[in-house]
Amino acid sequence: MKVVIQRSKNSNVMIDNKIYNSINKGLVVLSCFTEGDSIEDINYIVKKIVNLRIFDDDKGIMNRSIIDINGSILSISQFTLYADTKKGNRPSYIKALNGLEANKLYDLFNKELSNIVPTLTGVFGADMLVNIENDGPITIIIDSKNK
Numbered sequence: 001m002k003v004v005i006q007r008s009k010n011s012n013v014m015i016d017n018k019i020y021n022s023i024n025k026g027l028v029v030l031s032c033f034t035e036g037d038s039i040e041d042i043n044y045i046v047k048k049i050v051n052l053r054i055f056d057d058d059k060g061i062m063n064r065s066i067i068d069i070n071g072s073i074l075s076i077s078q079f080t081l082y083a084d085t086k087k088g089n090r091p092s093y094i095k096a097l098n099g100l101e102a103n104k105l106y107d108l109f110n111k112e113l114s115n116i117v118p119t120l121t122g123v124f125g126a127d128m129l130v131n132i133e134n135d136g137p138i139t140i141i142i143d144s145k146n147k
């Protein structure tokens with residue numbers, strides 16, 4: 001499992017030119033699954049996300065987590081995170097898990113996140129426009145295979 005996490009002041013996801021979901025201060029999490037991913041990968045990533053100290057404290061030091069600031073998460077599925085660009089100029093997405101299995105893991109991932117932090121989503125497999133006001137900018141990549 002691979003995620004890209006961006007600290008956000010204000011973000012939304014649009015589907016068919018309408019805002020589907022939006023958050024204020026929080027995190028935008030782009031996620032992708034690969035063969036062999038399981039609940040253990042999800043639990044590892046969820047624990048990392050909710051405990052990352054990437055929000056400023058009163059002294060301007062990144063010392064607070066999403067839990068500490070009572071923030072929200074906008075979770076978006078993005079199979080292109082497993083793009084393989086080694087050959088040629090057209091990325092291969094063969095390492096991304098098939099849609100049916102990935103959708104099950106995505107739903108489970110969001111359920112686990114929402115047990116801890118308010119979590120809104122996009123629609124798995126939909127054509128989405130994601131607007132991210134990246135605060136900092138701060139972007140973190142976590143791969144559950146690199147524990």
